[in-house]
Amino acid sequence: MQQPQFAATFDADRSEQFGNRLVDLLNQMGLALMLGIGHETGLLDVLARLPPTSSAGIAQAAGLHERYVREWLACLVSAAVVEYAPASQTFALPVEHAVWLAHSQPDFTPGGAFPGAAILAEAFACLMEVQPQVMACFRRGGGVPYSAYSRFHALMAQERNALFDRILLPSVLPLVPGWGKTLERGAQVADFGCGRGRVLHLLAQAYPHSHFTGYDISPPEIAQAQTEAEQMGLVNTRFRLADVAGLDVAGVYDYALAFDAIHDLAQPEQALRAIARSLKPGGSLLMQEFAASSRLEENLDHPLAAWLYAQSVLYCLTVSLSQGGAGLGCMWGKERALAMLAQAGFGAVEVKRTTADPYSDYFLARLSTEA
Numbered sequence: 001m002q003q004p005q006f007a008a009t010f011d012a013d014r015s016e017q018f019g020n021r022l023v024d025l026l027n028q029m030g031l032a033l034m035l036g037i038g039h040e041t042g043l044l045d046v047l048a049r050l051p052p053t054s055s056a057g058i059a060q061a062a063g064l065h066e067r068y069v070r071e072w073l074a075c076l077v078s079a080a081v082v083e084y085a086p087a088s089q090t091f092a093l094p095v096e097h098a099v100w101l102a103h104s105q106p107d108f109t110p111g112g113a114f115p116g117a118a119i120l121a122e123a124f125a126c127l128m129e130v131q132p133q134v135m136a137c138f139r140r141g142g143g144v145p146y147s148a149y150s151r152f153h154a155l156m157a158q159e160r161n162a163l164f165d166r167i168l169l170p171s172v173l174p175l176v177p178g179w180g181k182t183l184e185r186g187a188q189v190a191d192f193g194c195g196r197g198r199v200l201h202l203l204a205q206a207y208p209h210s211h212f213t214g215y216d217i218s219p220p221e222i223a224q225a226q227t228e229a230e231q232m233g234l235v236n237t238r239f240r241l242a243d244v245a246g247l248d249v250a251g252v253y254d255y256a257l258a259f260d261a262i263h264d265l266a267q268p269e270q271a272l273r274a275i276a277r278s279l280k281p282g283g284s285l286l287m288q289e290f291a292a293s294s295r296l297e298e299n300l301d302h303p304l305a306a307w308l309y310a311q312s313v314l315y316c317l318t319v320s321l322s323q324g325g326a327g328l329g330c331m332w333g334k335e336r337a338l339a340m341l342a343q344a345g346f347g348a349v350e351v352k353r354t355t356a357d358p359y360s361d362y363f364l365a366r367l368s369t370e371a
């Protein structure tokens with residue numbers, strides 16, 4: 001490599017290490033795209049249930065074209081995800097890998113805290129469809145609207161559903177002492193920015209004496225939430241199309257939820273005030289956000305920081321800015337969240353964590369009883 005002008009201080013080892021990281025990056029990018037395809041086509045699930053099998057056998061079991069499957073397998077073998085036996089020309093997905101990657105296997109218990117990696121890889125690849133529009137926003141400002149994202153929402157819902165199915169009742173609900181008992185007796189609960197409604201579906205099924213209302217600004221999300229509630233035969237849920245910030249509901253709910261939503265909103269301060277207003281005196285909000293600091297320098301050890309900041313650029317930040325919004329970004333962090341909750345009138349806030357969802361902070365924010 002040609003030495004730059006400041007050669008006296010140029011650390012060749014450091015530069016080479018960085019170059020090696022970039023080589024690794026290219027390999028990981030290739031793997032990420034192929035994992036996404038493996039999830040979407042069902043290839044990962046097929047591999048998980050097959051013994052060592054030829055590419056033709058895998059392709060047949062998946063109902064796919066062998067030539068594509070063979071090239072895909074070659075990528076996964078090169079990346080040490082799939083094992084290859086040259087003598088028999090067979091491929092196998094080790095069970096230790098399958099537990100992280102094979103989402104549709106009912107008999108597979110996810111092996112770790114982050115089993116949605118293949119779905120997320122696919123979702124992330126989908127974000128590239130808006131990359132030209134986001135780049136234009138770097139130049140002219142503004143943002144990319146929700147309507148520009150075609151497959152991203154469905155994929156994120158898949159990943160979130162898999163997560164909530166696994167952790168909501170056994171690990172998240174116990175973070176809020178007393179809620180379970182009140183829900184058993186009968187309570188009014190609202191989910192703000194509910195998306196496709198999985199959280200409320202699960203709660204409504206578990207607590208038939210309580211009533212659950214979901215609010216979201218997106219018509220397709222509300223329609224899907226309603227359809228799934230009907231399919232599940234739920235009679236204690238309702239889903240409403242609304243901008244949380246403009247909601248005029250007062251003193252109705254015992255509990256409010258806002259999962260992975262507040263940072264996306266155009267007007268998060270107004271939304272938190274509207275949520276506070278919607279609660280009965282003494283009511284509380286459980287808000288889930290990515291566990292992060294509001295200070296960049298404190299996030300440098302976060303294992304997913306670069307990925308989350310990138311997701312923020314390509315989605316969270318830009319959807320908010322497209323509405324002239326605050327543009328908090330998904331790494332807005334605990335300090336800012338606590339300040340905003342206090343401003344909205346939540347007197348006491350505790351930050352809760354669960355090992356079942358190690359990348360999240362759960363803010364339990366209570367209204368004072370005089371509110």
Ligand SMILES: C[S@@+](CC[C@H](N)C(=O)[O-])C[C@H]1O[C@@H](n2cnc3c(N)ncnc32)[C@H](O)[C@@H]1O
Pocket residue numbers: 157160192193194195196215216217218221242243244245258259260261264265266267
């Ligand atoms: C990242 S999704 C989270 C969905 C769900 N709560 C979850 O945890 O999977 C954020 C949701 O907030 C909704 N949203 C964004 N702005 C909103 C607003 N002003 N009022 C209501 N919902 C909004 C979006 O449509 C989207 O469904």
